[in-house]
Amino acid sequence: MSADLRDRLTAAGLAAYRDEAPQGSPRPFVIILVVSDPRPSTYDGRTQLRETRTQLDCQALSRGDADALAEQVIAIAEVAGVVGTTRFARSFVDSSRAYSERQDTGETIFVTSLDLMIWHAPAE
Numbered sequence: 001m002s003a004d005l006r007d008r009l010t011a012a013g014l015a016a017y018r019d020e021a022p023q024g025s026p027r028p029f030v031i032i033l034v035v036s037d038p039r040p041s042t043y044d045g046r047t048q049l050r051e052t053r054t055q056l057d058c059q060a061l062s063r064g065d066a067d068a069l070a071e072q073v074i075a076i077a078e079v080a081g082v083v084g085t086t087r088f089a090r091s092f093v094d095s096s097r098a099y100s101e102r103q104d105t106g107e108t109i110f111v112t113s114l115d116l117m118i119w120h121a122p123a124e
Contacts, residue, residue, distance in 0.1 A: 001052060001120050002032050004086035005077070012076050014069070021059075027109065028060035028069045035115065048121040053094065058112045063098070070096065070112035077116055082123045089119035 002018050009016035015029035036053040039046055056073055060066040077091040094115040101109045 001037075001086050001118070002034050002054065004084040004088075005054065005118070006032055008081075008083045008088070009073065009076060011083075012072070014072060014076075028058065028065055030069065030073055031057040031059065033057070049089070050120060052118050052120065054116050054118050056114045056116060058114065060110050061107070063100070063110045066098070066110040066112040070114055073114060074116075077118065085123050087121045087123045089121070091116045091118040093117075 006016045006018055009030055009032075015021075015025065016032060017025070017029060018032050021029050021031060033055040034052060035055050038050065038052075040050060041047060056070075056077075058066050058069040058073060060069055074093060077088075080087075080089050082088070094117050096112060096114045098110070098112050100111065103109060
């Protein structure tokens with residue numbers, strides 16, 4: 001799912017990476033982290049539809065750019081559709097937070113971090 005989410009974001013023109021960005025990647029970009037991915041089951045077996053908590057860290061060189069990137073990510077992720085082997089249903093923002101980090105170089109990185117609840121199933 002996270003690889004297909006990355007592909008979904010990059011198809012929309014955003015730079016997106018799973019787990020971490022390659023060193024030296026220019027900002028803005030999105031880091032995708034799977035926080036929780038339960039596998040619901042019934043007595044008949046595993047269900048296909050799942051809800052995965054995914055953290056998307058929108059990093060930029062200004063607060064305004066980080067917030068704008070987060071709004072783009074939300075607009076893309078909220079829409080249902082099929083990408084690769086994943087059928088995305090609606091996604092919802094569960095929480096968001098903003099912070100900044102000063103790098104050793106003196107540069108400040110601004111981050112808008114989103115927790116999305118992404119409903120998805122295998123594409124058929």
